Amino acid sequence: MPNSLFEKCAISGIGETAYVRGSGKSETALQMEASLKAIADAGLSPKDIDGVIPYATGSAVAEDFITNFGIADLRLSATTPLGGASCLAAVQLAVGAIVAGIANHVLIPIGRNGYSGARIGSRVQQLPQFRTVGEYEMPLGQIAPAQLYAHMARRHMEMFGTKSEHFGKIAVTFRDHATKNGNALMTEPMTLEQHQTARMISDPLRLFDCCLESDGGAAVIVSSSERARDLKSQPVYIMGVAEGHPDSPSAITQRPDITTLGTAKAAPRAFGMAGVDRKDIDVAEIYDCFTYIVLCQLEDMGFCKKGEGGDFVASTSFGLDGPMPVNTHGGLLSQAHIIGMNHIVELVKQLRGQGGKMQVKDAKIGLVTGYGDMGDGGVAIMRS
């Protein structure tokens, strides 16, 4: 029996600020700017928003939106602390709340000064989800995700023969897409050689295996499909959505299989709800904090078997004219790190046919993922 959330809701509005290094704006202002754009895109008034799911460790709380927008009766305020999977966990929560009749139009905003504010690597110890590694691993010198995730990538390489060149192909492809995007930080093409000769950050992860630190805001609005059809922009229907938590969610070190993410639990639920298969996906926006994490998610979602990610990446084009273009906007690696909200916005654009120079021909069904903290996964499948 199909899950009751299938196509009950849609993304009714999207908004993005400029993605830059040095916004000159507060993180809350970036969220407000992106939110107002998403609200205008949907053809709503800010006062119509009756649910808000702010970023769990961000600057703004629901009260800021009530105050700024003059919302008379906010009916849902919640957070979904899953790091880079937060946005899709919030979409799942929004859909559930709307289907339950709690709210009509749920705003999910993100805004951050990841470059000009406190640098990302220096503030993770304060996040509640990082308390375990903060207590046991950061005092040893393992401070940043690049170091913690390197253990997963190294194990994958030694167990399965995965190569740095496989990671490089991912980075080069996303960079190519970013060069076509008018709102991306990285505007110059990159060669595989440039990837391979870039300085090592934490073996096997080189500089261009790591995502950008950037400033900007992005937001989406989730509404019931019925209401979305009456709004200004073309609705993009949420066919399936799920979050998944890995075994040993607080520490990669203790995970029985450190080459598997929470994505492996979320994906079957999302695909099952959507009633489609991997071959039906026309375009995919895959959370790419690190190149390895893209490869690992492709395996965890069943696009190939565990351990075959290297060969799969080597033999498959993720470019705009390939069978399943991936990260058409350039991703966290080459567009900007907006906690994956930029991935959701890009998928909606693609499915509306608003992809500009990156538009994938005949994109009807698309997939977007989130990945956060020590392995949380989020997966959504949408259609135009």
Next chain:
Amino acid sequence: MEVERVRPSPNEDTKPYWDGLKEGRLLFQKCGHCGAIRHYPRQVCDKCFSMDVEWIESSGKGTVHTWTVSQHAFHPSFKGDLPMTFVTVDMDEGVRVAARLRGKDVEPAIGMPVRVAFEQLDNDLTVPVFYPQ
């Protein structure tokens, strides 16, 4: 001016672990009810849900499960230590420990047998490290 270290914040649940390291002992939690050994320290045994706990001393021996060599410090207190080799170790007790790998000209490798040692960073902080067995 010396840069402040990254420090743990020991509480009722985690203080025995850190106190053990100061005494040169690597301690793991053992369920007081079913005997399952667990790490990192936590409140409940996920096998039998008992909150009874005792602390046992590790043999200190294990093999490398995976590793990384960091060339970037991410915190100013580690800048003088680069490059830093970190190993994730499968301990003989069945849990894992993350720590720096020490020893002259040692190349990390999966499956390498290692033994634990202890480095006192200052009066308040001693951390585990590994050497090849």
